[in-house]
Every structure is written in C-alpha cells, then in structure tokens.
Amino acid sequence: MIxxxxxxxxxxxxxxxxxxxxxxxxxxxxxxxSMRFHARAWxxxxxxxxxLSTPEDFYMxxxxxxxxxxxxxxxxxxNRESSVDEQEEIYQQKAxxxxxxxxxxxxEGAAEVLEKVKTWKLDRVLVTGSGQKSLIDKLxxxxxxxxxxxxxxxxxxxxxxxxxxxxxxxxxxxxGVKHTEAIVIENxxxxxxxxxxxGIFTIAVNTGPLPDQVLTNAGANLxxxxxxxxxxxxxxxxxxxxxx
Ligand code: MG
Numbered sequence: 001m002i003x004x005x006x007x008x009x010x011x012x013x014x015x016x017x018x019x020x021x022x023x024x025x026x027x028x029x030x031x032x033x034s035m036r037f038h039a040r041a042w043x044x045x046x047x048x049x050x051x052l053s054t055p056e057d058f059y060m061x062x063x064x065x066x067x068x069x070x071x072x073x074x075x076x077x078x079n080r081e082s083s084v085d086e087q088e089e090i091y092q093q094k095a096x097x098x099x100x101x102x103x104x105x106x107x108e109g110a111a112e113v114l115e116k117v118k119t120w121k122l123d124r125v126l127v128t129g130s131g132q133k134s135l136i137d138k139l140x141x142x143x144x145x146x147x148x149x150x151x152x153x154x155x156x157x158x159x160x161x162x163x164x165x166x167x168x169x170x171x172x173x174x175x176g177v178k179h180t181e182a183i184v185i186e187n188x189x190x191x192x193x194x195x196x197x198x199g200i201f202t203i204a205v206n207t208g209p210l211p212d213q214v215l216t217n218a219g220a221n222l223x224x225x226x227x228x229x230x231x232x233x234x235x236x237x238x239x240x241x242x243x244x
C-alpha cells in the first residue's frame with residue numbers, strides 16, 4: 001500500500017523522486033485531540049446566533065480561517081456574506097467557548113511520531129489555521145524541542161488559509177525545502193486538499209468522525225486511523241521511501 005501510494009504521488013507530481021527533509025504538522029486533530037471541542041464551540045455559537053449548521057459541518061470546515069467559516073454559515077443562512085464586525089464578534093465568542101471546553105490533552109501517539117521524525121533527522125514545521133494562542137503556547141511544554149517559534153505558520157500568518165496551498169507553501173519556505181522534500185500530516189479534508197495542492201506527499205490520520213472516503217476524495221496519499229498507528233509504521237514508511 002505504501003509503495004503504491006508513493007508511486008501514485010510521484011506519477012502525478014514529480015518523477016525525480018521523494019526525498020523527505022521536513023515534516024509539516026497540522027495541529028488540531030493531529031497534535032491535540034481538540035477537534036471535538038472546536039466542533040462543540042462552533043456549533044453552540046452558530047446555533048445561538050440562528051446560523052444553520054450541524055456538528056459534523058465543523059469537521060468538514062476544519063482548516064478554514066474563522067472568517068471563512070462564518071462567511072459560509074451566513075451565506076447558507078442569510079444568503080449574504082458576514083461583515084468584519086460580525087466575524088470578529090462570532091469568532092471571539094467561539095474562541096472563548098473553545099478555551100472553556102478544551103482539556104488540552106495531547107493526541108495519543110503524536111509524541112511517538114515526533115520522536116520518530118527526529119530520529120530520522122527530519123525537520124518539523126507547524127502549519128495550523130488556528131489562532132488559538134492557548135494551544136500554540138502549550139506546544140513546547142507538551143512536545144519539548146519539537147517545534148521552534150520560527151518554524152510555525154498559524155492563522156495569523158496566512159491570507160487565504162486551507163484548502164488553499166498557501167499555508168503549506170509557507171511551511172516549505174520556513175523549512176527551506178522543496179515540495180518533494182516534505183511530508184504533510186493532516187486530519188482534515190480541507191487540510192489534505194491544501195497539502196496536495198502544494199504538491200506535497202500528504203498523510204491523513206482519521207482522528208475524527210468522518211468516513212475515510214472524505215480524506216481519499218481530498219487526495220490523501222496514505223490514510224492511517226490514528227497517530228499511534230502512524231508512529232508504529234513510521235520506520236517502515238521511511239525505509240520504503242529511502243529505498244525507492
Ligand atoms: Mg486538523
């Protein structure tokens with residue numbers, strides 16, 4: 001399965017080969033088991049404002065900027081885009097609820113993946129659409145020595161956000177590598193789309209409630225059920241890539 005995935009990627013993108021030097025990590029749903037709290041905070045905020053949504057919508061929207069999510073709900077409910085004031089007010093309300101609900105527990109298996117990545121001497125870059133300082137500030141405590149401040153792309157740095165390739169292209173630039181010298185680890189359909197659009201070999205970990213098919217449709221090169229199984233398989237994956 002891994003060999004086939006690499007072959008498919010190279011056939012589409014870059015016949016000269018895949019030579020990973022850096023791994024670009026999404027944060028929510030990859031490093032933190034925080035998506036259920038985001039979904040709950042979004043759903044409650046939207047419902048209170050009379051905006052039409054289901055809890056599942058927010059797993060599908062994951063990776064978008066807050067403003068883009070709010071716009072989508074306004075278009076759906078009121079057939080118009082939201083104003084900047086509405087965006088700021090609603091995002092603040094959602095962010096406050098998220099901070100209240102979030103338990104900040106790291107994703108099971110993520111520390112093991114990071115250790116493997118370090119063992120293989122691959123650089124690490126954080127590429128998140130999130131602007132939640134509470135989690136970004138916790139990274140050094142939960143994953144010491146894994147991410148340096150100058151190698152983080154957050155919701156504050158981007159103009160478009162996922163599914164646009166922009167955040168991952170910025171991540172490549174931070175790492176100083178080409179698209180064939182990186183691997184993306186993502187959990188969200190729009191995040192996978194962004195990684196694929198940036199031309200990067202993209203591994204999906206399906207840590208949420210959506211079916212695998214959604215991640216396949218988004219273009220994921222490989223899918224793992226969780227970070228634990230990715231950690232277990234990492235040496236094999238890298239060995240196959242190196243020996244090609
Ligand atoms: Mg995510």
